[in-house]
Amino acid sequence: MKVKETEDKYNRALIVFTGVKKFSEVYDWLFEHYNGYKFGIVIDVSGTERGAEDNSIYVNFLDELQEEVNYHCDYVRDGMIYRKR
Secondary structure, eight states: EEEEEEEEESSOOOEEEOSSSHHHHHHHHHHHHHTTEEEEEOOOHHHHHHTOOOOEEEEHHHHHHHHHHHTTTTTEEEEEEEEEE
């Protein structure tokens, strides 16, 4: 398994795992390097529907994903809570 810590096209932190044989390898690596921090894991099966095999797993930090979702849903942070714009 190879691990590459990088950024996606929106400058969000992204971890790409390639050559994964068991999903538990990803879990163990994340726990070992980030001590249980919460992540959003993208499992894309669309490539297998087209016949191409890509065994890469893409992992984002949940707080960055939450900010993006809130932005697209027209919410802004007001202290510790989110309010509609």
